[in-house]
Amino acid sequence: MSVLVYTESWDGSFRKSTFEAASYASETAKLLGTEVVAISLGEVSNDELTKLGNYGVSKVVSCCTIEKGDSQAATNAIAKTANNASILIFSNTNTAKMIAPRLSAKLKAGIVSNVITLSESASPLKVKRQAFSSKAIELATVNTATAILAIAPNSFKLIETGGNCTIEEDLTNEKGAITIEGKETASGKISISEAEIVVSAGRGLKGPENWGMIEELAELLGAATACSKPVSDIGWRPHGEHVGQTGKAVAADLYFAIGISGAIQHLAGINSSKVIVAINTDPEAPFFKAADYGIVGDAFEVVPKLIEEIKQLRA
Amino acid sequence: MNIVVCISSVPDTTSKINFTENNTKFDSNGIQFVINPNDEFGLTKAMVLKEALAGTVKVITVGDATTEPIIRKTLAIGADSAVRINKAATDSYTTALEIANYLKENPADLIIAGKESLDYNGGAVPAMIAEMLDLPFVNACNGLEIVGTNAKISREIDGGKENLSSSLPLVIGGQKGLVEESALRIPNMRGIMQARSKPLEVIEATTTEDLTTSISFEKPAEKGACKLVDADNVAELVRLLHNEAKVI
Numbered sequence: 001m002s003v004l005v006y007t008e009s010w011d012g013s014f015r016k017s018t019f020e021a022a023s024y025a026s027e028t029a030k031l032l033g034t035e036v037v038a039i040s041l042g043e044v045s046n047d048e049l050t051k052l053g054n055y056g057v058s059k060v061v062s063c064c065t066i067e068k069g070d071s072q073a074a075t076n077a078i079a080k081t082a083n084n085a086s087i088l089i090f091s092n093t094n095t096a097k098m099i100a101p102r103l104s105a106k107l108k109a110g111i112v113s114n115v116i117t118l119s120e121s122a123s124p125l126k127v128k129r130q131a132f133s134s135k136a137i138e139l140a141t142v143n144t145a146t147a148i149l150a151i152a153p154n155s156f157k158l159i160e161t162g163g164n165c166t167i168e169e170d171l172t173n174e175k176g177a178i179t180i181e182g183k184e185t186a187s188g189k190i191s192i193s194e195a196e197i198v199v200s201a202g203r204g205l206k207g208p209e210n211w212g213m214i215e216e217l218a219e220l221l222g223a224a225t226a227c228s229k230p231v232s233d234i235g236w237r238p239h240g241e242h243v244g245q246t247g248k249a250v251a252a253d254l255y256f257a258i259g260i261s262g263a264i265q266h267l268a269g270i271n272s273s274k275v276i277v278a279i280n281t282d283p284e285a286p287f288f289k290a291a292d293y294g295i296v297g298d299a300f301e302v303v304p305k306l307i308e309e310i311k312q313l314r315a
Numbered sequence: 316m317n318i319v320v321c322i323s324s325v326p327d328t329t330s331k332i333n334f335t336e337n338n339t340k341f342d343s344n345g346i347q348f349v350i351n352p353n354d355e356f357g358l359t360k361a362m363v364l365k366e367a368l369a370g371t372v373k374v375i376t377v378g379d380a381t382t383e384p385i386i387r388k389t390l391a392i393g394a395d396s397a398v399r400i401n402k403a404a405t406d407s408y409t410t411a412l413e414i415a416n417y418l419k420e421n422p423a424d425l426i427i428a429g430k431e432s433l434d435y436n437g438g439a440v441p442a443m444i445a446e447m448l449d450l451p452f453v454n455a456c457n458g459l460e461i462v463g464t465n466a467k468i469s470r471e472i473d474g475g476k477e478n479l480s481s482s483l484p485l486v487i488g489g490q491k492g493l494v495e496e497s498a499l500r501i502p503n504m505r506g507i508m509q510a511r512s513k514p515l516e517v518i519e520a521t522t523t524e525d526l527t528t529s530i531s532f533e534k535p536a537e538k539g540a541c542k543l544v545d546a547d548n549v550a551e552l553v554r555l556l557h558n559e560a561k562v563i
């Protein structure tokens with residue numbers, strides 16, 4: 001018996017959400033009195049794989065020839081390694097959402113996604129999850145012997161154990177019907193779903209030419225930039241930045257809403273953020289009801305001052 | 316080209332979410348149900364593909380009789396026929412299994428579902444269908460082109476997109492980007508009239524064994540009152556974020 005964690009990498013590196021999943025797996029393994037085995041797909045260096053030890057993984061199986069975007073191959077590879085596991089942990093990324101439910105069907109193991117808490121007992125396994133676009137929290141239980149949990153990014157903190165892990169190479173060569181042709185990404189961008197701070201702006205900014213100050217503020221804070229839906233619909237910002245019920249979900253430690261009214265569909269995507277700051281000219285803007293801190297004022301005056309003040313704080 | 320679109324009905328996005336029976340059931344009282352927005356993109360995409368390549372579009376839903384107005388709406392938008400598997404969906408696995416069992420008997424070239432339903436946000440049904448049918452699957456699909464028996468696909472990844480290709484049959488979990496939002500189809504009068512005579516087949520469900528169970532629901536804790544800082548005193552906001560909230 002063990003706990004298996006899927007450790008997702010991009011371009012050979014793990015992300016924060018990967019280490020969150022490992023930390024979660026390690027806490028779950030304590031509950032079961034067992035150890036954590038990780039599975040990594042694709043080319044990842046030994047140096048990088050070794051980092052998992054620090055988050056409680058005792059052994060990592062590295063399937064370097066498997067492409068994670070090929071969910072058939074990924075599922076088969078993980079199922080093979082999982083034969084001994086009673087709980088499988090994923091971070092709820094777009095890629096994991098192709099693999100984890102497939103495994104659930106293959107292994108007939110109940111899956112709970114968007115998990116935000118640890119289970120209090122190993123059997124029955126009961127966890128809380130986000131539902132109704134963060135408008136509710138659901139308590140769910142798994143009825144099968146093997147369980148799969150996909151945890152919501154940024155809802156579980158990293159726990160460093162200072163431990164080490166062994167590396168086992170698995171050269172199984174699986175291939176499904178999918179071929180990965182390549183990707184198009186803006187380099188150096190911080191991912192919205194994983195970012196600790198998100199600086200988001202809406203139609204109140206009047207036009208795409210005014211995003212310079214938003215980017216400057218984000219860069220200063222090491223934050224991701226985001227926007228409301230109409231802003232990406234009109235093409236002021238890329239589609240990938242749109243947050244809300246029909247866009248990305250944000251669970252940041254700090255969320256700046258600048259010139260965003262605070263419509264219910266926007267709030268649905270961001271209200272699991274811990275601290276929310278609203279900046280809006282309209283004192284009646286609904287965002288002030290959802291925010292922890294607010295400034296009633298013009299973004300074009302407030303944001304440059306904010307940048308100056310944060311620079312001073314940092315100096 | 317036979318296309319099947321999986322449709323889930325979800326509360327309208329502005330709905331206030333409440334629970335009944337001691338917080339164990341979603342309270343559908345006064346709730347307006349709509350086609351799950353991710354599925355709306357899929358349905359329009361299916362119509363576009365059908366018009367370009369000839370074929371049929373069938374919608375399928377696992378739901379009780381209360382989902383029929385939504386099914387009629389998909390027929391009014393342009394689907395040729397509909398299947399309802401008579402069971403209130405309670406668990407992703409059994410929902411997927413009902414659909415997969417149907418598709419084993421009635422194969423399709425392309426199965427379009429949504430990347431997630433906006434109520435339970437499971438994000439699980441389409442991948443499960445793919446596994447049950449041993450088909451390739453692409454999630455968060457925001458671009459799809461069919462060339463002969465192959466598909467060129469893009470999917471959203473952090474900070475951009477990944478391009479893939481696949482043979483058919485294929486399952487996708489669709490989302491915004493599959494078609495332009497401005498291209499989304501809505502029912503017109505003629506469509507609504509035609510929908511009345513289009514076939515809507517009701518099949519009894521066969522699965523019973525839920526792999527997961529929903530125990531109860533709660534609402535997230537209410538926020539305290541917002542602390543307002545004067546626009547002339549931005550320094551105070553920075554101080555609060557640094558010293559009080561400890562987030563910068």
Ligand SMILES: Cc1cc2nc3c(=O)[nH]c(=O)nc-3n(C[C@H](O)[C@H](O)[C@H](O)COP(=O)(O)OP(=O)(O)OC[C@H]3O[C@@H](n4cnc5c(N)ncnc54)[C@H](O)[C@@H]3O)c2cc1C
Binds near residue numbers: 243244265
């Ligand atoms: C089915 C459906 C799904 C949706 N999904 C989403 C979603 O996922 N995400 C989303 O964001 N929206 C979504 N929406 C749209 C949502 O209802 C709102 O229309 C949208 O969030 C409004 O965007 P906004 O706040 O940027 O623009 P507006 O509503 O136009 O608000 C602009 C705000 O800026 C303020 N402002 C103006 N000038 C300034 C200034 N100089 N300084 C500071 N503030 C200023 C104004 O007071 C106002 O509050 C959805 C809608 C529907 C129907």
Ligand SMILES: Nc1ncnc2c1ncn2[C@@H]1O[C@H](COP(=O)(O)O)[C@@H](O)[C@H]1O
Binds near residue numbers: 353436
């Ligand atoms: N009851 C259902 N009937 C038909 N399709 C469904 C049902 N539930 C979910 N789906 C499909 O699966 C997608 C993802 O749903 P979910 O896994 O519930 O988040 C939806 O967008 C639908 O396309």
